[in-house]
Amino acid sequence: MPFPQITSRPPSSVDALRRLIGLRWLSLAGMSTVLISVPWLLDIPLPAPPLFKILLALTAFNVVSLLRARQLADEIRGIELFIQLCVDLTAWSTFLYFTGGATNPLISLLLPLVAIGAxxxxxxxxxxxxxxxxxxxxxxxxxxxxxxxxxxGLAVHWHLAGMWLTFALSAGVIVWYVVRMSAVIRSRDQALAEAREARLRNARIVALGNLAAGAAHELGTPLGTMAIVAGELARNPQLDDNTRADAELLREQIAHCKAILGGLTLRAGSLRAEGGQTLPADAWLKGITERWRSLRPRVPLATRIDCGHPAPNLVADATLEQAIHNLINNAADACPQGVECEARIDAEQLVVAVLDRGPGMPAKLQTGHTALDSTGEGLGIGLLLAFGAVERCGGGIAFAPRPGGGTLATLTLPLSALSP
Structure with a gap:
């Protein structure tokens, strides 16, 4: 069973390149501001020709980098990011060479480049x-x-003011970049944690599959013996009608159990139970509810299935059939007086709702990702398998309190995952 799709993406070298391109536009804006404002505001002449050449060269390099970033799909090597930062370092160093060198307070802007590189x-x-x-x-x-x-004297004053400005700019750039990187790293860690949780959950499901295969093999003999005894009881003329009816019901249930165990071998490793045969959505759902009624005839099940006319065809999945069966079964355990099952097509999704009037569902079991229940009250293994099957197909299961008491379980499946 594949892992659920992870929406958050870990940080990549392509993302880092795009951020460097964005910061380089800010550098160009800063250089242009210095070139235009300093002679006008401070009456300090600047060598315009070489500074304009630096601006044009850095702009051309950034445009080329932007075009390359748009075409990249895979990761880039660290040497390329290193070269990108070296170009920025060279541009600022050359710009500072023509504007006073180390005496220019803008020299502090080399520090954010080092921080970003780190x-x-x-x-x-x-x-x-x-x-x-x-x-x-x-x-x-x-x-x-x-x-x-x-x-x-004025030069010292403006030098100190420039030092304050470059310090503020450097602090802002460093904090902005580090905060962005930290957010991406936290997102990656969360994605890794979700993937790790999914892997552990899938490992439990695989272990359950192995146990089920062993149980199917071991239960064959006692079920055969029970079927023979139930048949002899049903044919015993000395039994009254009620007892004979119970014996017939017992024999039918044993036959259902044998059919289920026999189907385990056919379904093992198969995602689609019909072997490629397509079924209308309403026919598939009616088949599930009818099979459930045959297994638990004493619990009333009211169904409302409206999948449109004509209903969309789908290739049914054996694990999804079992997931719907488990939801109905859990509702019946909570409310033996009767349950309801509604199904409809909503925005390219198949929506199945199971409603009961039971005491409500424990919050720890509503996610389906908790440890298996060992109290004998059920609701553990069935939900784990149901969540695993539905998430594999890109769907979900949600639980909510039902108005008036009880639980509303809603299963949603994208039709694209079930299309033939």
Whole structure:
């Protein structure tokens, strides 16, 4: 039985590349803002030609990276992410070279690149990026083109203001990226936990299948003996009519048990009981309810089946048939006075509702994923098997209190999973 589909996806290198592209657009916006606003607001001339070349080159590289990211379907190697960050580091280092080098407060913007590299790169690449950032800072300390600032006091003031601004920007970028990565990692951990739970549940179901096969083999002989004894009792002329009717009912139930055990071998490993034969949805459901009535004739079962005219054809699944049977059986155990079963087609889904007026269902059993019940009261194994069969087909089972008392069990199945 395959695992249920996991909606949350673990973090991938392609996702990391897309985030780097988004951050690079922010870097380009920041460089453009500095190039336009500094000469106008601070009256500090900047070498526009080389800075425009840096902007154009980085923009072209980001466009190429964006086109590549849209075409990627598989994971990319860590070396490519490392190269992406090295390009950002080179662009900012060159930009800082023409704008004062290490004396430019924007030098602190190299730190977010190192933090991002530590989050998405493997250890060797992350350390290499950190070493390159330190080397760039050291080189810019001695090799740079100083800006012409006419007022040294004003220069110190704006330098301190720039340091505050770059610190705030660096802190914001680091927190934003780390929070995003942490959320993705938590989502991945949750997906792994769900997959692990599904694997354990499937292992229990496989173990139950092995036990069922052994039980089918061992029960054949005592059931045959019981059938012979029940037949002799039914033919005994000394019995009164009521006792003879009970003996006939007993013989019929034993025959049903033998038929079920005989079908286990045919159904083992088979997902579709009819071997490819299609049935209308209403005929399939009526067959399930009629077989259930033959097994428990003393519990009234009211059915309302409306699957449209004509009803859609489906290839029935033996495990799904057993799941519906288990839901009706559990309702009958809770309310022997009578149960109801309703079925309909709703938005490309087959919806089967089982209603009873019993005491209600224990909350711990409403998920069907708990440990098997060992109290002898039932509701454990049947629900586990029902949930496993329905989830394998992409459906679900939900329980809710019924107005006026009792339980409403709703089983939903996508018609696409049952289509021939």
């Amino acid at each position: 989050a998405i790169l493997s250890g060797p690449y992350a350390w290499a990026l950190a070493a390159l950032a330190v080397a760039a800072y050291s080189i810019l300390w001695d090799f740079n083109e100083q800006l012409d600032i006419y007022d040294s």
